[in-house]
Amino acid sequence: MTEPEPVVELTGITKRFPGVVANSDVHLTVRAGEVHAVCGENGAGKSTLMKILYGMQQPDEGTISVGGEVVELRNPQDAIKAGIGMVHQHFMLADNLTVRENVLLGAEGLYGMGRKARATLAELAERTGLRVDPDTLVENLGVADRQRVEIVKVLYRGARIVILDEPTAVLVPQEVDALFETVRSMQADGYTFLFISHKLDEVRAIADEVTVIRRGTTVGTVDPKEVTSRELAEMMVGSELPSPETRESTVTDRPVLRVSDLRLDAEDSERAVLDDVSLTVRAGEIVGIAGVEGNGQTELVETIMGMRKASAGTVELASAGGDLRDITRLGTLARREAGIGYIAEDRHRHGLLLRQPLWSNRILGYQTRPPVSNGRLIDPAAARRDTERVVEEYDVRTPGVEVLAGALSGGNQQKLIVGRELSGEPVLLIAAHPTRGVDVGAQALIWEQMRAARHDGLAVLLVSADLDELIGLSDTIRVMLRGRLVSEADPATVTPTELGSAMTGAGEEAA
Amino acid sequence: MEKPDPTATTSARRLPGWARGALWAVVAIGVLSTASYLTDMPILTSSDTSQTALRLGLPILLAAIGGLWAERAGVMNIGLEGMMILGTWGSAWGAYYGGVWVGLAAGILFGLLGGLLHAVAVVTFNVNHIVSGVAINLLGLGVAKYLANLVFEPISGNPRESPPVEKFDTYSATFLSDWLGALEDEQRVVLSDVAGLLRGLVTHVSPLAMIALLLVPASYFVLWRTRFGLRLRSCGESPVAAESLGVNVYLHKYIAVAASGGFAGMGGASLVLLEGGADYLENQVNGRGYIGLAAMIFGNYRPSGLLGGAALFGYADGLQLSGGGAAVLALCYGAVLLLAVIVVLQLVRRHWWAAAGGVAGAAVLYWIYWTNDELPSDLIPYTPHFVTIIVLAVAAQRLRVPKAIGQQYRRGEDT
Numbered sequence: 001m002t003e004p005e006p007v008v009e010l011t012g013i014t015k016r017f018p019g020v021v022a023n024s025d026v027h028l029t030v031r032a033g034e035v036h037a038v039c040g041e042n043g044a045g046k047s048t049l050m051k052i053l054y055g056m057q058q059p060d061e062g063t064i065s066v067g068g069e070v071v072e073l074r075n076p077q078d079a080i081k082a083g084i085g086m087v088h089q090h091f092m093l094a095d096n097l098t099v100r101e102n103v104l105l106g107a108e109g110l111y112g113m114g115r116k117a118r119a120t121l122a123e124l125a126e127r128t129g130l131r132v133d134p135d136t137l138v139e140n141l142g143v144a145d146r147q148r149v150e151i152v153k154v155l156y157r158g159a160r161i162v163i164l165d166e167p168t169a170v171l172v173p174q175e176v177d178a179l180f181e182t183v184r185s186m187q188a189d190g191y192t193f194l195f196i197s198h199k200l201d202e203v204r205a206i207a208d209e210v211t212v213i214r215r216g217t218t219v220g221t222v223d224p225k226e227v228t229s230r231e232l233a234e235m236m237v238g239s240e241l242p243s244p245e246t247r248e249s250t251v252t253d254r255p256v257l258r259v260s261d262l263r264l265d266a267e268d269s270e271r272a273v274l275d276d277v278s279l280t281v282r283a284g285e286i287v288g289i290a291g292v293e294g295n296g297q298t299e300l301v302e303t304i305m306g307m308r309k310a311s312a313g314t315v316e317l318a319s320a321g322g323d324l325r326d327i328t329r330l331g332t333l334a335r336r337e338a339g340i341g342y343i344a345e346d347r348h349r350h351g352l353l354l355r356q357p358l359w360s361n362r363i364l365g366y367q368t369r370p371p372v373s374n375g376r377l378i379d380p381a382a383a384r385r386d387t388e389r390v391v392e393e394y395d396v397r398t399p400g401v402e403v404l405a406g407a408l409s410g411g412n413q414q415k416l417i418v419g420r421e422l423s424g425e426p427v428l429l430i431a432a433h434p435t436r437g438v439d440v441g442a443q444a445l446i447w448e449q450m451r452a453a454r455h456d457g458l459a460v461l462l463v464s465a466d467l468d469e470l471i472g473l474s475d476t477i478r479v480m481l482r483g484r485l486v487s488e489a490d491p492a493t494v495t496p497t498e499l500g501s502a503m504t505g506a507g508e509e510a511a
Numbered sequence: 512m513e514k515p516d517p518t519a520t521t522s523a524r525r526l527p528g529w530a531r532g533a534l535w536a537v538v539a540i541g542v543l544s545t546a547s548y549l550t551d552m553p554i555l556t557s558s559d560t561s562q563t564a565l566r567l568g569l570p571i572l573l574a575a576i577g578g579l580w581a582e583r584a585g586v587m588n589i590g591l592e593g594m595m596i597l598g599t600w601g602s603a604w605g606a607y608y609g610g611v612w613v614g615l616a617a618g619i620l621f622g623l624l625g626g627l628l629h630a631v632a633v634v635t636f637n638v639n640h641i642v643s644g645v646a647i648n649l650l651g652l653g654v655a656k657y658l659a660n661l662v663f664e665p666i667s668g669n670p671r672e673s674p675p676v677e678k679f680d681t682y683s684a685t686f687l688s689d690w691l692g693a694l695e696d697e698q699r700v701v702l703s704d705v706a707g708l709l710r711g712l713v714t715h716v717s718p719l720a721m722i723a724l725l726l727v728p729a730s731y732f733v734l735w736r737t738r739f740g741l742r743l744r745s746c747g748e749s750p751v752a753a754e755s756l757g758v759n760v761y762l763h764k765y766i767a768v769a770a771s772g773g774f775a776g777m778g779g780a781s782l783v784l785l786e787g788g789a790d791y792l793e794n795q796v797n798g799r800g801y802i803g804l805a806a807m808i809f810g811n812y813r814p815s816g817l818l819g820g821a822a823l824f825g826y827a828d829g830l831q832l833s834g835g836g837a838a839v840l841a842l843c844y845g846a847v848l849l850l851a852v853i854v855v856l857q858l859v860r861r862h863w864w865a866a867a868g869g870v871a872g873a874a875v876l877y878w879i880y881w882t883n884d885e886l887p888s889d890l891i892p893y894t895p896h897f898v899t900i901i902v903l904a905v906a907a908q909r910l911r912v913p914k915a916i917g918q919q920y921r922r923g924e925d926t
Contacts (some may be wrong), residue, residue, distance in 0.1 A: 056755075069845065075757075076756075076757060077754055077757040080757070090756070091751070091752075092751060092752035092755045092756070093747035093752055094745055094752050094753070094914065095748065095749070095914055096748045096913065096914050097741075097744065097745065097748055099740055102752075104738075104754070105741055105742065105745050105752075105753065105756050105758065106742070106745075106757045106758050107756070108738035108741065108742075109738070113737070113738060113741075303779030304519060343688075365705035462874070487872075497923075506689065
């Protein structure tokens with residue numbers, strides 16, 4: 001077998017933004033028909049690089065050649081013409097339009113809007129495993145199907161080189177497997193993939209070659225079959241790595257959170273979203289909730305936080321004296337003041353104000369408490385000072401506290417949130433997907449902080465889709481399925497595969 | 512996945528749009544003919560009423576179409592009112608110097624200029640949509656006043672009014688109209704009512720009315736069946752996604768808002784150029800732009816729906832003009848009947864609270880009908896406004912609003 005021709009070659013790409021160099025002297029060679037992974041921490045410059053390749057940004061220096069010819073990609077249309085398509089991490093879909101409309105949009109000229117378009121769409125849907133009615137609104141689709149719609153969109157435009165930007169971040173393990181199958185079968189059809197990820201196991205499972213980027217520049221290209229995940233990770237971070245394992249048990253017998261028979265009815269039907277959920281979290285204990293997304297974890301967290309009103313059941317939280325107090329009727333702010341810290345699952349929707357500076361984000365949720373407020377008035381000076389402390393202690397990489405939160409990378413935003421939530425001296429931390437979309441470095445820091453807090457007696461309720469994280473951090477794992485806690489697993493013995501099958505309900509009757 | 516099965520919830524309401532529209536039309540006619548029979552008020556379904564309704568509904572319809580175009584592209588257009596005012600002045604000016612078709616063109620042009628101004632502010636300079644809309648309303652009023660002072664005052668001697676201008680000729684489908692007229696006079700239950708309503712729609716119809724009515728299916732076709740329409744709507748749903756697919760969001764928004772202004776200007780022209788309407792008159796638009804917007808929202812941002820909204824408003828307005836207080840009371844009675852239908856529907860669907868609300872509303876209306884012989888004459892001209900408010904309040908639940916509406920969009924800016 002001879003080496004296939006390179007289809008995409010990036011040479012000496014440099015891109016500067018005011019104040020930062022996002023990419024410097026990046027080299028990347030992708031061969032026809034391979035799955036080429038690009039790995040790096042968040043903020044390492046992967047996204048910028050892909051935006052450059054997709055024509056969304058122009059490099060300051062360096063050249064791009066596609067199929068052996070140097071091309072200039074001034075906008076996504078140029079990239080599409082060159083046969084490059086991109087599936088964005090945050091889907092670029094219009095919810096209120098149908099699947100067909102979303103695919104056709106902007107490419108109406110290719111096959112018209114009538115029968116030919118339908119036929120092409122049907123064929124591509126078949127190829128990518130998209131099994132939905134093309135006239136359904138995208139709104140009604142699950143995440144995995146949305147992603148397929150994105151892939152179909154790219155293919156419809158005739159792309160032969162597909163960029164997948166963190167495609168697995170939003171998927172559960174089974175969906176990831178299905179996606180990989182699709183990728184492999186398409187690879188056999190001659191498509192080339194650029195796979196952006198920081199989940200190393202997945203990279204090793206799918207990629208033929210891996211290029212690692214650190215601090216905006218390429219560290220090297222390796223064959224994933226010849227390196228371990230650990231070696232890859234060390235290339236990304238440039239140092240020795242911690243693992244999620246909690247060392248010794250710090251569980252006490254003092255309950256901090258007790259949820260009894262919690263029930264939440266769906267808004268428009270009699271169906272229960274949460275059905276008789278009972279659980280206890282003790283001081284110094286991390287209780288992990290595993291489950292396929294959409295099985296009630298979000299609702300459980302939001303009900304405990306008071307963002308949704310429970311239909312039945314009670315939520316009790318340990319007060320300063322140590323005895324449990326019923327907080328079922330309290331509002332969210334009162335619950336926070338009672339000592340709950342909250343890392344929301346979607347930091348853009350719930351955790352941060354992206355268009356506000358860091359210090360005013362520090363105030364969010366603490367507007368009634370010192371040090372950022374005296375109860376009535378907010379104290380901006382103190383907030384700035386305390387934000388500086390958080391930035392320092394939690395290694396938030398930012399030029400200063402006046403920077404808008406939206407300007408930070410995902411990992412740094414999350415570190416700020418973790419710092420904020422742990423600064424309020426909580427007795428209970430509710431962490432929903434605390435390291436989602438976060439790079440390895442930030443992940444390690446967040447794990448370390450959670451472990452340290454647990455050591456100091458913090459109770460943690462951890463919801464995560466990352467099974468390694470759940471198994472590594474938790475003292476107890478509860479599995480959630482269709483709004484119920486169906487089984488329990490011991491993180492010391494359980495494997496991700498076992499957990500995964502429990503999550504999908506295989507062996508549900510046995511449990 | 513425990514997402515509610517989408518097919519299960521939608522299958523019950525999977526009736527195609529035209530079928531549901533037809534169904535509602537049948538219900539409406541049924542209610543009106545029953546009411547006119549029970550209250551002995553044939554005016555409820557007379558050809559006079561429907562003819563006036565058509566004339567009065569037109570400006571609303573056109574404004575609503577204008578609203579549809581802008582809002583589907585993601586731009587809130589509160590400025591419809593101002594664009595209509597510009598249209599009234601433009602059409603009177605054009606019609607005075609060049610005849611009625613020139614008047615129509617000038618009305619559209621003036622509205623379009625208003626629309627372009629809104630687009631410049633909202634799309635290019637990212638001004639808040641409401642602020643810009645309100646500014647255009649004030650500006651439209653001011654400009655029209657100023658121009659009327661400058662141009663009309665020397666001719667008509669009155670700065671608030673234009674000289675008399677030419678009006679559109681009207682056409683009747685003579686044969687059909689006579690036959691329906693005969694049927695109407697026979698006073699047969701239901702049949703005569705339908706005949707009366709239809710007769711009004713085929714007698715003395717101006718070309719402008721025909722154009723306006725054709726604009727409804729035309730808008731549907733353009734917005735939902737063409738590539739341009741898909742692109743335009745994508746700007747209202749997700750401009751970031753649209754831009755990433757090579758849609759020129761700015762351009763489409765510009766076109767949409769300019770077209771929106773053009774339709775509103777046409778709506779203004781329909782106030783001036785129709786038989787039975789006034790010439791240019793200060794304040795003659797009188798909130799119709801807002802009502803058009805409301806009709807469009809009531810119609811769930813869809814052409815068929817906004818036609819219903821405009822018809823409702825036009826009908827209420829036509830009725831109070833041709834029938835006065837007694838007719839409005841009869842309409843109350845009709846509303847009670849309609850609510851009864853709705854309550855039954857809600858009971859079947861097991862929406863207890865909605866049903867209870869319906870019963871309460873029906874009780875209040877019936878009480879009004881029962882205790883009054885005559886409504887205060889000061890209030891009667893506002894019948895359509897009341898109707899609009901009530902209908903909006905009741906209907907505002909399940910709206911599918913364009914997702915990116917009112918958002919400021921800047922090219923290349925993430926999230």
